[in-house]
Amino acid sequence: MNFGENFKEARIETSGAAINLVHGGQGRQPLLLLHGYPQTHVMWHRVVPFLAPHFHIVCPDLRGYGDSERPPSDPDHSAYSKRAMASDMAQVMKELGHEQFLVAGHDRGARVAHRMALDYPERVSRACVMDIAPTLHMFNHTDQQFATGYYHWFFLIQPDGLPERMIGCDPEYYLTEKLKRWSGPEAQFDPDALAEYVRCFSEPAAIHASCEDYRAAATIDLKHDEQDRGRKIECPLLVLWGNQGFVHRTYDVLEVWRGYAKQVEGQALDCGHFLPEEAPEEVARALLGFIR
Template structure:
């Protein structure tokens, strides 16, 4: 799927001393942009968008720890090994090892939550960011109602103690995977066959499924602690941020406009822009790859042009 990209595997140092292999691909040339996938996918979801962005950018797309071909470290009792902080640190080290001190980043689903954490933990590294089809984790837990609990039922299933959800999902893992990929306003046929086969290979591995659930357990525990600490300290998103969401997805059905929610978390609300992607559901990258790629390319191009105008140089090159 990434014929003109170069695959790589880099082992990064985790905060708890764990060594975690991170798999990814790199292609194109120009200002660097990192692409982060969500649940239950891998970097393959970015294929059509990555190829388009690689015309003008150096594109790096990786598998998050616990997903795809990346490592699956032991989670520990507090699930910290699968916190968004740990995942963000992985990706920052990957970009450092590839020679990029500063870079743009775009994330979908869980990858967007990693991006949000990266914006807070590593503001000096991120030049601009795109958050695709999510609302902030703390916001979602603080605004649970019947509609959101029904749509996000998996959040509450996955956070149950191991190995209750693991055993339940293990009864028909591929069948269950298909219900996820064909849900949230999208259809299973939105996913290219080659990408779907990769998701199935990963989800067939019990260790991979456990790691993905640990991601959600961290999201309901240590990640909320990190978010609360940032809120108390007054930390805000400082980089220009693009917010995109699918009109048929859960985010699109939210009672409050997603832009209003994200602007409250920004140092300068005017730096947060975005819009709904028409008829797409949650998997908007898969359903509307050309439209999504065009929005990302426009955002990157406009921000890079603004940087040149203000400073005389583009601040996203390594």
């Protein structure tokens, strides 16, 4: 999907995976945009036109997603830990010449951004997370409401290929149903973007990699988060979420994040879970105001 004439595709080899990305824009300040599940970097296509005049934008596919490499899984799921994904992104930005940068992430990408801000505090100058509460907080406050709303967290971590086989029977149905369930009632996804999500997600290896992402979240990511319990993000943090979604209904979002970051601001936008596609102009306006 074409992001514009100033954007070009690239593939960067990191120590753990080859990362597919597009990058461009008229600005000099680097901004890393990280997508969520079950999507790819294409999810930023409606936000990029508003931000491109101001930044050098980097939109990668996380390892295991899109056209990025899918490393072999391992027993402790460390190949798909947020720490491994954060390392990929730090190396990508260095390869592109950016020692310090801004990062904004949605959904799974927001969890990678959270880990990046902790593991690379000298490199992440500002961070934004969209429509999540911290992983540790969510698992530590699991109840029937959470298990119902986020059933996929507990489905995707099941072992022995169970979710892979079930999703693999009809990946397009599963993906489109996820988009419908999590978005607001007025949401409309671009047909070209949707086709790209389906293309990438339909590969059995991609389905497996995405399950490994969630298995890591319930195991090694929690171990890393426990080790960092009480340690707060140093850089300013912007938190955005949809007022029609589960996160808004379930948490005092800013208060929760104040337990994980020193400087927190944010707001709810009038949309469901997929902020960059449901409310792109509002997302861009919030990011520009935060960064300026």
